[in-house]
Amino acid sequence: MRFPAHIQVYVVGGAVRDRLLGLTAGSPGHDRDHVVVGATPEEMTALGFQPVGKDFPVFLHPKTHEEYALARTERKTARGYKGFQVYATPEVTLEEDLRRRDLTINAMAENEAGELFDPYNGRADLDARLFRHVSAAFAEDPVRILRVARFAARFGEFSVAPETLALMREMTANGEVDALVPERVWQELARGLMEARPSRMFLLLRSCGALARLLPELDRLFGVPQNPKSHPEIDTGDHVMRVIDQAAAAARPLPVRYAALLHDLGKGLTPKENWPNHGGHEAAGVELVKQVSLRLRAPTECAALAQVVTRWHGQAHNADKMNAAGLLDLLEQTDAFRRSERFDDFLHACTADSQGRPGHETQPFIQADRLRLALSAARRVDAGAVARQAAPADIPNAIHSARLHQIATALITD
Numbered sequence: 001m002r003f004p005a006h007i008q009v010y011v012v013g014g015a016v017r018d019r020l021l022g023l024t025a026g027s028p029g030h031d032r033d034h035v036v037v038g039a040t041p042e043e044m045t046a047l048g049f050q051p052v053g054k055d056f057p058v059f060l061h062p063k064t065h066e067e068y069a070l071a072r073t074e075r076k077t078a079r080g081y082k083g084f085q086v087y088a089t090p091e092v093t094l095e096e097d098l099r100r101r102d103l104t105i106n107a108m109a110e111n112e113a114g115e116l117f118d119p120y121n122g123r124a125d126l127d128a129r130l131f132r133h134v135s136a137a138f139a140e141d142p143v144r145i146l147r148v149a150r151f152a153a154r155f156g157e158f159s160v161a162p163e164t165l166a167l168m169r170e171m172t173a174n175g176e177v178d179a180l181v182p183e184r185v186w187q188e189l190a191r192g193l194m195e196a197r198p199s200r201m202f203l204l205l206r207s208c209g210a211l212a213r214l215l216p217e218l219d220r221l222f223g224v225p226q227n228p229k230s231h232p233e234i235d236t237g238d239h240v241m242r243v244i245d246q247a248a249a250a251a252r253p254l255p256v257r258y259a260a261l262l263h264d265l266g267k268g269l270t271p272k273e274n275w276p277n278h279g280g281h282e283a284a285g286v287e288l289v290k291q292v293s294l295r296l297r298a299p300t301e302c303a304a305l306a307q308v309v310t311r312w313h314g315q316a317h318n319a320d321k322m323n324a325a326g327l328l329d330l331l332e333q334t335d336a337f338r339r340s341e342r343f344d345d346f347l348h349a350c351t352a353d354s355q356g357r358p359g360h361e362t363q364p365f366i367q368a369d370r371l372r373l374a375l376s377a378a379r380r381v382d383a384g385a386v387a388r389q390a391a392p393a394d395i396p397n398a399i400h401s402a403r404l405h406q407i408a409t410a411l412i413t414d
Contacts, residue, residue, distance in 0.1 A: 146188035153195035199241035243356030319367035377410035
């Protein structure tokens, strides 16, 4: 599309950053966003663009459906990430628009000829693998703390500039993080969990104090010791970080990663006099998982799996020592017969838990194989046929006994 001469169009943000990093389409952040300088909303509509922005003028290209936003400036008017007054006029320059962005590596632009505009030295910070805020305006939006942490999970070689980390700490101390709404917190945390190294997100949030405000139940796990015989890493927080990275390395879906994140919250409730043992932490952690999931407004499938994993992961680790009765009991407790896909995710989370320990990263989790064998054997029982041959009051026991027999037979054969 040809624009009038007085209108300039630039590709901005992640698309420019990722091209300079050599990342291809399909990588996170590869969508092309555009800034339009010198145009009015009426001119954009006349060119066939469809307006979609609520808080500021954003338009969709009539053919490609890519986003085109009018250059704008912002002024802080209230606490939180929505407390802004936006100015989008033809007089706003590209440099003014880029100044309001979070990081220098996201404040670069390219025109249609491929010419790079880099008024805040983002290319130098990109080469130095450094996250640095563009201006003091960074402190006006608490979501930027979450975004930087998410970028840390995506770009494992990057570090945060000391002055940016100091600003993030100041924002947390000033209470800006407390103004974040649950939906936005969940959105960023979920995206961070799906990155290559999700542990880096939570460790950065912890280093600036934000984790204690957003997820205090997780933050308190750091410094809580575990039995070194089963946990060579000792520190519970360190263990959880290893577990979520194991889930990420295995490309597990979001519910598994979320369950991995919360599975040991109960250890934060163990009295110090009982350390490093945490008997009963599984049952103790379930209520915490419920509270966190409600506070974050996590999707049902994430919340449900996290509760199952939290409550039963300890038993799953002992499945290699269980007899047929113990295996069937665990299958019933985890609702494996009705929710087989969730049970498979349960086993994936338990595998990440087992492998989230030094020296165990590549060891197979044989307990999962044993549980899958038991489930496969129990499913050979025709529940309908058993029910037809039993008195109504005896049907549950009859099905249970038939499944138990099949599991016992499978264990002997195996």
